[in-house]
Amino acid sequence: MIFNDLREFIAEVDKRKDLKVIEGADWNVEIGLITEWQMSEPNNPLLLFRNIKGYSADYSIATNLFGTPARTALALGMDPAIKRLDIVRNLRDIFGQGFATIAPVEVEHAPVKENIQTGDEVDLYKLPVPKWHAKDGGRYIGTGCAVITRDPDDGSINLGTYRVQVHDKSIATIYMSPGRHGKNMRNKYWERGQNCPAAVAIGMDPILYMGSHSDVPKGICEYDYTGGFRKKPVEVTRGVATDLPIPAMAEIVLEGEIIEKQTVPEGPFGEWTGYYASGERGEAVFKVKSICHRHQPILQGNPPLRSPYFALAHNLRRSASAWVDLDKTIPGVKGVWLLDDAAFNMIVVVSVEQRYPGHAMQAAMGIAFSHATSYMNRFIILVDEDIDPSNMQDVLWAVATRCEPETDIDILRGMRGTPLDPALPPHKRNIGDYTHSTAILNACRPYAWKDQFPVTIMSTLEELEAVKKKWGKLFATGN
Ligand SMILES: Cc1cc2nc3c(=O)[nH]c(=O)nc-3n(C[C@H](O)[C@H](O)[C@H](O)COP(=O)(O)O)c2cc1C
Ligand SMILES: [Mn+2]
The missing domain is CATH 3.40.1670.10 (UbiD C-terminal domain-like)
Structure with a gap:
């Protein structure tokens, strides 16, 4: 089974009685704590947080999406009853045989554009952005995300999952480790004295999410990789504040520019090693110029925890x-x-x-x-x-x-x-x-x-x- 967006996946998980709805939790650490607790339990369910404290019922947060081998298999289009080493064996067969990439298609129908805010209407705090771990330096909107950038030299598009912190209504930061494709592209704009256009998609179909944090070789676009893996192209639409191709079925997309000379303190953040190791550093401002989201958007949260099943x-x-x-x-x-x-x-x-x-x-x-x-x-x-x-x-x-x-x-x-x-x-x-x-x-x-x-x-x-x-x-x- 191939899922076209996050909602389809959640609906299928619900059908299989593997979903728990939690009403009234607090975005301030509580949702992170519940996620951490549940992830450490055997057969833990997918968590859907509704009516988040201080937020309208229109917004929800999904976490622990792939917290068990069964949901991981389901997300990958495999039999949920499969053993973990057999998931690896299947992936080895897929990767070993290789697959042809499939380019994304631009579509008219783009649910992500159901709601659009630009200019002064942009307010990241309208979304229930969680503070995941107690000692995080702030609220992180981007963990279940894909950051989309274009290479200014050859026009190629890259997607990478990089953490995105919110600092103000229209100010965020994107932390990219040395060598990341997105970072190399960003630096090329800066070398020309330009800001780097970027889009952050939050909440998407599982395989696109996997593509975004996979070691896809430089030169292969993660959209094409995802299309090839799913054997079905990813549907994209032109951005609102940038001309980047954004996933038409995403839950939320932020667009704007990364500005070299403006920095704010980023971090600390609970990282995949299980520590807050990289601390607080200055990071370039991502000035958000537009927010698009579907009706009743679901913020996808994949906060790093000690279990590697926080990602797909x-x-x-x-x-x-x-x-x-x-x-x-x-x-x-x-x-x-x-x-x-x-x-x-x-x-x-x-x-x-x-x-x-x-x-x-x-x-x-x-x-x-x-x-x-x-x-x-x-x-x-x-x-x-x-x-x-x-x-x-x-x-x-x-x-x-x-x-x-x-x-x-x-x-x-x-x-x-x-x-x-x-x-x-x-x-x-x-x-x-x-x-x-x-x-x-x-x-x-x-x-x-x-x-x-x-x-x-x-x-x-x-x-x-x-x-x-x-x-x-x-x-x-x-x-
Ligand atoms: C939940 C999650 C969070 C991540 N956060 C970051 C991050 O903050 N910075 C980073 O450089 N890589 C992060 N990664 C790893 C990158 O997504 C991964 O290395 C990816 O392959 C990078 O894509 P690229 O090679 O196109 O740059 C994260 C991965 C996951 C699953
Ligand atoms: Mn890449």
């Missing part, structure tokens, strides 16, 4: 991309998994069926090299084929019983990092050295004496299935 398939998609990279050169890779509870890339597990000396280490080098995992990856854990890399109990058992520290740990230094790294020492931060080290924990049975390694007491899947078949009835619920 971020860790699953990267696991799949790294797996595709490994498959190109290394045989016997049985699975790649970015540990859910370990802040995306920070711990990557690879399961490999060892076929020759050095095979496992070669897989570790692949992870260190892959574009999907070469960033902010502190641990690579290598496990044998009998270990499910997505099962933390399995992985920890393998580390405890097969990784002998003196011989099975290696350290790579000067690896690619970020100012968002909470463990970056002050002396390195001060000189802009954002590198870190990566430990490789080889928890595979040593290849050379693998066959002499003690046999595990675990029963085989077949043995377990057989016993379940014979005795399962006795344990079935209701008996």
Whole structure:
């Protein structure tokens, strides 16, 4: 099933009885707290906040959109009953085979333009913008968003999910990390002494959202990527205050210009690492010139939390991309998994069926090299084929019983990092050295004496299935 906008997705989730409506919550931290609490519960529902304190009933906020593997699968057009590692396997197949991109189509019917405010009518506080985490420096309208910019040289369009803070009725900021495509485009305008036109779409169909925060190579527009992935073009319409193509089915779109010489303090913000690590800095003003929104707009909120399921398939998609990279050169890779509870890339597990000396280490080098995992990856854990890399109990058992520290740990230094790294020492931060080290924990049975390694007491899947078949009835619920 492919969703054309956020509402269709929410309606389908509701139909599946996986939606919770919350009335009367406060935009000031409370909605963030409820989201954090719910995300840590098993089988947590999608949250739709209505009648937000101090706001008209016309505005609502949706959070925890992709908080379970089932909703993640649904959003990706897969069977919600699928196992997490199978989502990765499916994505590996999609990425491995490759898909043709499909350009967006410009449409007449653009619900996002149902309500338009320009000039003095612009007031970002008319929207129930949440303060997500207690120590955030302010209210963030952009987390479930896509920032749209055009390259002034070649006219190409980029979409990126960058956090957007509100500072005044028509003043916001967009924080882009070094190297982001949107930032490179913005800087090109500034080098010419011009302001950078930008549009921020908030609330959109799940795959467009995923496209916006995926590592889509430079030169490929995220609209085209999304169209290719969905096998259906994204519908766009000309902007109101800019001539940027904006998603016709988006809930809300802000348009305006990013101005180099005007800055305001941005941050701190609760980040994906689970810390407020990058602090408060000066950031260029995004002067908002128009707000478009649908009737009864739904503000999409994806505040970073310690669970990676705040975004859509971020860790699953990267696991799949790294797996595709490994498959190109290394045989016997049985699975790649970015540990859910370990802040995306920070711990990557690879399961490999060892076929020759050095095979496992070669897989570790692949992870260190892959574009999907070469960033902010502190641990690579290598496990044998009998270990499910997505099962933390399995992985920890393998580390405890097969990784002998003196011989099975290696350290790579000067690896690619970020100012968002909470463990970056002050002396390195001060000189802009954002590198870190990566430990490789080889928890595979040593290849050379693998066959002499003690046999595990675990029963085989077949043995377990057989016993379940014979005795399962006795344990079935209701008996
Ligand atoms: C919820 C969420 C928030 C994000 N916030 C930021 C951000 O504030 N700044 C940033 O540079 N990247 C942020 N990212 C990561 C970028 O969206 C991602 O790296 C994307 O690929 C960038 O697109 P680009 O390569 O076209 O620049 C965020 C991702 C998600 C899912
Ligand atoms: Mn891009």
